[in-house]
Amino acid sequence: MLTSRNAEAAGRMATTWQHQREARDARLEAGTRLARGKIVEARDATRLMEAVIRPGDRVCLEGDNQKQADLLSRALLAVDLAKVKDLHMVQSGVVLPEHLDLFDRGVAKKLDYAYSGPQSSRIAQMLFGGKIELGAIHTYLELFARYFIDLTPQVALIAAVSADREGNLYTGPNTEDTPTVVEATAFKDGIVIAQVNEVVDKVPRVDIPADRVHFIVEADKPFFVEPLFTRDPAAITEGQILTAMLAIKGIYAPYSVRRLNHGIGFSTAAIELLLPTYAEKLGLKGKIASHFALNPHPALIPAIESGWVQQIHSFGSEVGMDDYIRARSDIYFTGPDGSLRSNRAFCQTAGLYACDMFIGSTLQIDLQGNSSTVTASRIAGFGGAPNMGADARGRRHPSEPWLQAGREADPDGSALLRRGRKLVVQIGETFGEKNVPLFVEKLDALALAEKLKLELAPVMIYGDDVTHIVTEEGVANLLMCRDANEREQAIRGVAGYTDVGRNRDRKMVQQLRERGVIRRPEDLGIDPLDADRSMLAARSIKDLVRWSGGLYAPPSQFRNW
Amino acid sequence: MSIAELEKPSVEQARATSFYEASARARVRLLLDPGSFVEFIGPEKREVSPHLKLFDLPEQFDDGIIVGHGRLAGSPVFIAAQEGRFMGGAFGEVHGAKLVGLLRAAKELKSIPVLILFDTGGVRLQEANAGELAIAEIMRAVIEARTAGVKVIGLIGGRSGCYGGGGLIAGCCSALAVSEQGRIAVSGPEVIETNRGVEEFDSRDRALVWRTMGGKHRRLIGGADLFADDTVQAFREAALELLETTAGFGIDTLNAEQSRLEDRLQRFGACRDAVDIWVAEGVPDAGSVPALPADQFIELADKVRRIARDAR
Numbered sequence: 001m002l003t004s005r006n007a008e009a010a011g012r013m014a015t016t017w018q019h020q021r022e023a024r025d026a027r028l029e030a031g032t033r034l035a036r037g038k039i040v041e042a043r044d045a046t047r048l049m050e051a052v053i054r055p056g057d058r059v060c061l062e063g064d065n066q067k068q069a070d071l072l073s074r075a076l077l078a079v080d081l082a083k084v085k086d087l088h089m090v091q092s093g094v095v096l097p098e099h100l101d102l103f104d105r106g107v108a109k110k111l112d113y114a115y116s117g118p119q120s121s122r123i124a125q126m127l128f129g130g131k132i133e134l135g136a137i138h139t140y141l142e143l144f145a146r147y148f149i150d151l152t153p154q155v156a157l158i159a160a161v162s163a164d165r166e167g168n169l170y171t172g173p174n175t176e177d178t179p180t181v182v183e184a185t186a187f188k189d190g191i192v193i194a195q196v197n198e199v200v201d202k203v204p205r206v207d208i209p210a211d212r213v214h215f216i217v218e219a220d221k222p223f224f225v226e227p228l229f230t231r232d233p234a235a236i237t238e239g240q241i242l243t244a245m246l247a248i249k250g251i252y253a254p255y256s257v258r259r260l261n262h263g264i265g266f267s268t269a270a271i272e273l274l275l276p277t278y279a280e281k282l283g284l285k286g287k288i289a290s291h292f293a294l295n296p297h298p299a300l301i302p303a304i305e306s307g308w309v310q311q312i313h314s315f316g317s318e319v320g321m322d323d324y325i326r327a328r329s330d331i332y333f334t335g336p337d338g339s340l341r342s343n344r345a346f347c348q349t350a351g352l353y354a355c356d357m358f359i360g361s362t363l364q365i366d367l368q369g370n371s372s373t374v375t376a377s378r379i380a381g382f383g384g385a386p387n388m389g390a391d392a393r394g395r396r397h398p399s400e401p402w403l404q405a406g407r408e409a410d411p412d413g414s415a416l417l418r419r420g421r422k423l424v425v426q427i428g429e430t431f432g433e434k435n436v437p438l439f440v441e442k443l444d445a446l447a448l449a450e451k452l453k454l455e456l457a458p459v460m461i462y463g464d465d466v467t468h469i470v471t472e473e474g475v476a477n478l479l480m481c482r483d484a485n486e487r488e489q490a491i492r493g494v495a496g497y498t499d500v501g502r503n504r505d506r507k508m509v510q511q512l513r514e515r516g517v518i519r520r521p522e523d524l525g526i527d528p529l530d531a532d533r534s535m536l537a538a539r540s541i542k543d544l545v546r547w548s549g550g551l552y553a554p555p556s557q558f559r560n561w
Numbered sequence: 562m563s564i565a566e567l568e569k570p571s572v573e574q575a576r577a578t579s580f581y582e583a584s585a586r587a588r589v590r591l592l593l594d595p596g597s598f599v600e601f602i603g604p605e606k607r608e609v610s611p612h613l614k615l616f617d618l619p620e621q622f623d624d625g626i627i628v629g630h631g632r633l634a635g636s637p638v639f640i641a642a643q644e645g646r647f648m649g650g651a652f653g654e655v656h657g658a659k660l661v662g663l664l665r666a667a668k669e670l671k672s673i674p675v676l677i678l679f680d681t682g683g684v685r686l687q688e689a690n691a692g693e694l695a696i697a698e699i700m701r702a703v704i705e706a707r708t709a710g711v712k713v714i715g716l717i718g719g720r721s722g723c724y725g726g727g728g729l730i731a732g733c734c735s736a737l738a739v740s741e742q743g744r745i746a747v748s749g750p751e752v753i754e755t756n757r758g759v760e761e762f763d764s765r766d767r768a769l770v771w772r773t774m775g776g777k778h779r780r781l782i783g784g785a786d787l788f789a790d791d792t793v794q795a796f797r798e799a800a801l802e803l804l805e806t807t808a809g810f811g812i813d814t815l816n817a818e819q820s821r822l823e824d825r826l827q828r829f830g831a832c833r834d835a836v837d838i839w840v841a842e843g844v845p846d847a848g849s850v851p852a853l854p855a856d857q858f859i860e861l862a863d864k865v866r867r868i869a870r871d872a873r
Contacts, residue, residue: 234720533582559768561741561775561851 020189027052027191031215038167038216039199045075045217050083052191052215053155057084059108060153060185063093064176064344065115065383066226066316069159071195071219073098076157081106088112088135090151092143092177092344094119094381095226103132112151114138115383117228124379127452137379137458139386141348144177147184156185156192159223162203163196167210170203173317173325173340174225178208180345186212197222204337227319227555229295231269234540234560239429242472242521242531244270247359247427248279249524250475251468252288255401255423259291261351261388263360267427267470269299271359273536276306293351293388296321296332296340298554302537302547304331314340315347315384320558324551344384351388356401357423358388362460363432364440367488367500369463369478371426372445379448382460389461391422405467408479421479424461427470430496438471439491439500463487469494472528473501474520481517493518571595575794580718581742583793585627585644588678591793592800593631593640600629602659610653612688621647624655628663630673634801637673639663645680645721652726653685657695664702667711674712674804677734678796682749683725696726703733707810712736714803716796717743718776718789724749735873736807738799739776739785741855746774772835772851780862781839781850782825786873788862790855807873818873842866 030051034044053059053076061076062069076084077098087108094100094116102108103126112135116123126132138146147153158181161172171178186192193215194208244267251257252271262268275289285308292312294300298321303309312331317340325332325340335341351358362371362385373380395402402420409421428438449457469476469491476494481487486508493509495501512518521528538544541558575591583591589598602608604622613620625647630639641660643650660677667675684692703713715734717723722744723731731737731745739745748756750764763769772778779785787803789795808814829838839847842865853861 539579539582556766556768559851560771561768561777 024189024191027054028214031191035215037165038214039165040215040217042071042217042220045072045195046078048193048215048217049076049079052193053079053084053087055083055085056088057154058088058090058151060147060156060158060181061089061091061099061102062156062158062177062181063091063095063099064174064316065093065095065117066228067159067174067176068093068096068224068226069157069195070096070098070224071217072157072159072193073102075217077101077105077107079107085109090143090147090153092140093117094123096224097122100126109133110135112136112138112143112146113381114140114143115381117380117383120378120380124377124448127379134452134454137381139382140344140384141352141387144180144345144348147180152188152190153181153185154190156181156190158182158192158194160194160196160208161222162198162200163194163213163216164200164203164210167194167213167216168203168206169194169196169208169210169213170205170337171207173322173342175207175342176316176344179343182208182212191215193217195219195223204339205335207335207341225319227558229264229297229318230320230541230554230558231264231266231297231299232541232558233269233273233299233536233538233543236266236270236273236533236536238531238533239472240267240270241274241533241535242526242528243267243427243429243470244274245278245526245531246472246475246521246524247271247425247470248274248284248288249282249526250470250519251357251359251423251425252279253282253284255357255404256287257357257401257423258288259355259399260289260357260359261293261355262297263358263385263388265361265427267361267429268359269297270536272297272299272303273538275303275308276537277535280306293347293355295342296325298541298544298552299538301544301552304328305547306537313347313350314342315344316342319555320553323553324548327551348384348387351384352390352392353395355388355422356399357425358385359423359425359427360385360389361428362426363436363438364443364445365426365438365469365491366440366443366463367491368484369426369466369469369487369491370443370459371461371463371466372443372457372459374443374445374448374458376444376447379458382458385460389424390465391424395420395422405479408477421467422465423467424465425468425470426461426466430471430473430494430498430501437498437500439495439498441500471496474518474523477517477519480515481512486512486517490517572794575797576792578793579791580740580789580793580796581720581791584646585642585678585680588793588796589627589629589631589640589642592676592678592797593633593638594635597631598629598640599631600627601663602628608655608659610655610685610688612653612691616687618687624653624659625650626656626659628659633676633797633804639667639673639675640678641675642678643680643719643721643727645719648685650679650681650719650721650727651683651685652681652692652695652699653688654691654695656685657692657699661695661698661702664699664706664713667713668702668706668709671709671711674714675706676800677713677715677730678719679715679717679723679727679731680719680721681723681725681727682721683727693726696729699726699730700733703730707733707735710809712804712807714738714800714807716789716800717745717785718791718796719743722746722774735810736787736803737779737785738787738789738796738803739779740789740791740795741771741776741858742791743776743779744771744774745776745779745784750774768851777850777853777858777862778835778838781842781844781866782829783821783866788855788859795855810873814873
């Protein structure tokens with residue numbers, strides 16, 4: 001009796017332990033009816049979705065910050081709601097209009113994401129209107145991490161350049177999130193569907209092995225890629241050049257920062273274009289800015305060509321940079337086929353653990369140094385900045401900039417036990433676009449969190465991670481502030497004529513300046529009148545093309561010829 | 562830089578200075594003979610716009626245009642330069658009146674030519690009626706000056722191009738020189754897209770914008786008479802050449818201009834894209850025109866299109 005009961009229990013367990021695999025096999029079988037081998041016609045893509053996706057599934061629709069599985073997103077949007085609905089979307093980028101149309105139609109219900117740049121205004125409206133049930137807004141690494149713990153997709157809809165008939169995928173230079181998404185889905189009994197620009201006999205290189213890919217859909221046109229990291233040098237202002245000069249002389253030089261990440265923005269583009277001119281004159285070549293976690297910024301071409309840069313690992317690629325990257329494999333990571341291999345998860349990790357500095361712009365900074373790109377009507381999400389712009393508590397290897405920053409923060413601590421600090425620099429003009437002040441008493445993100453009843457305000461970079469703020473009025477070193485009041489006055493002291501700046505305690509700001517916590521342009525030997533566009537190594541996109549020896553092919557929207 | 566250097570710019574400086582990048586004042590200073598410029602109604606007079614403060618908008622003491630006289634290779638010229646970085650170089654009431662006054666003075670004197678350094682998006686929306694009136698007055702003043710024997714030369718290579726009413730005024734000038742960056746048109750790219758749809762004209766496609774409105778295309782279809790490299794010195798040399806070669810003005814000129822335009826419409830009216838026009842004009846490897854360096858383009862343009870000296 002006892003024995004047979006045990007056997008019965010064992011038998012029951014044997015079937016239940018493979019529940020997910022059986023479910024996957026059932027989905028695969030339903031999908032295979034629409035396929036020849038792994039290949040499904042584009043016109044059958046919606047039927048494929050209906051065959052393999054179940055109501056309430058967690059689905060990763062590959063929307064990265066650059067490349068988009070646009071055909072698959074349209075196909076998913078068209079499903080029969082009787083078959084597919086209430087999906088839980090887990091994707092890093094909410095970028096295409098279709099990504100939100102899914103929620104309008106009821107195909108999807110819940111969202112966990114990281115970045116929503118171009119949809120920032122509509123996503124805010126939909127969150128206010130209750131159209132989207134929000135899980136959380138993540139940083140990239142955070143969302144990727146949750147793919148392996150509690151947000152593992154049942155279905156991943158991804159994009160690649162080409163596939164062979166077995167299903168091996170070539171992602172091209174924009175590999176981005178794909179390996180991470182596929183890893184989490186395929187090895188946990190999920191289904192992977194790839195849209196490809198073409199099916200070929202042999203792929204140039206295997207970015208994703210065939211046994212992780214279940215279905216291939218050949219798209220009628222190449223997947224969409226946004227040139228997100230191109231900044232036209234013609235649009236760089238003298239104010240931005242001044243802040244760039246202050247950053248180079250006031251931070252890069254004294255800390256000898258060699259390993260770093262640059263945010264997107266015109267101030268950092270200005271820094272890149274001042275390396276071969278201004279920084280070269282200061283004798284900094286070889287001493288700063290040699291190793292980057294960075295997308296292939298066209299603005300960095302003059303510095304690369306002038307021998308400044310040794311190595312760059314990239315999150316994604318950049319439209320028009322392919323031939324240049326191929327020809328500069330000493331600098332970039334490339335595959336056996338010669339083209340760039342990017343990887344967002346690895347590059348984010350590199351930026352977090354192996355870089356000594358992050359420098360980037362933001363929209364609002366408060367009196368504690370918290371910053372956010374959320375405004376009352378826009379939720380742009382986070383993307384990469386919070387990981388780049390955070391002190392890595394798990395870091396253990398020393399480097400001079402990291403140790404020096406640690407010393408400044410805790411001069412009396414024991415050298416052998418003192419943590420170093422990553423340099424986290426916020427750079428911007430005191431009045432940004434449309435004369436909106438950069439400095440505020442209270443972040444809009446707080447008002448938004450109250451309105452949406454969020455448990456956490458969407459803060460891009462927390463004040464306790466920020467080490468320096470650079471504006472045209474000077475550099476504030478927050479590491480050297482000893483209490484909250486000093487910190488506040490150091491921030492007010494570089495906030496210019498904004499309300500925050502005008503309400504400074506003049507005496508205290510003066511004292512901070514004497515201690516070197518605040519350094520004005522004249523304290524650094526910089527004459528603001530020297531901040532002239534003629535200092536830029538390139539003043540137009542065409543100059544960048546010339547620097548690249550004709551290898552950089554800017555997309556049409558950036559050409560003025 | 563010492564005051565003496567400021568007052569005596571060298572040819573080298575003019576060669577090294579991008580016209581596109583330079584301010585209106587730097588353009589005037591480097592284009593004319595060193596130290597010869599004398600300004601009328603300068604910023605010290607504070608003749609600001611009477612309208613902008615109603616909109617709580619910042620004013621500029623010269624209202625975004627510099628007018629005055631100076632010398633070019635020793636000969637006297639009148640000169641006007643718009644500042645494209647102040648309100649997109651747009652025409653307002655005071656801005657327009659300064660140019661009208663300059664042109665009327667030239668008409669009175671009959672012998673001193675006028676250089677207009679356009680850099681404008683058109684009429685300033687905040688003073689629309691006054692601005693539109695100014696455009697009409699300027700066009701009349703240009704034609705009256707030309708009728709009196711004055712050459713009016715337009716130089717176009719600034720950030721804001723030469724749009725709206727500026728495009729109309731440019732069309733009235735005796736001759737135009739343009740650089741690659743310079744754009745000449747009436748309706749701007751965004752206006753066309755808004756009214757006719759993105760299929761008609763995608764304003765974000767900058768390569769399309771430039772090959773439709775940019776300097777190279779204007780030179781190739783005869784909309785501009787000379788192509789200049791993007792330096793102040795190149796524009797100075799272009800101005801000198803145009804002053805020397807431009808013919809007089811009368812009913813014959815207008816008739817010739819009319820038939821030139823009719824002919825152009827007939828030959829190219831069906832073309833969908835600027836490249837089609839270049840192909841029809843016999844430009845070899847037309848697709849490569851946008852990427853050609855200035856010197857090679859000038860050589861090509863001189864071969865393809867002789868300047869119609871009798872028209873305009």
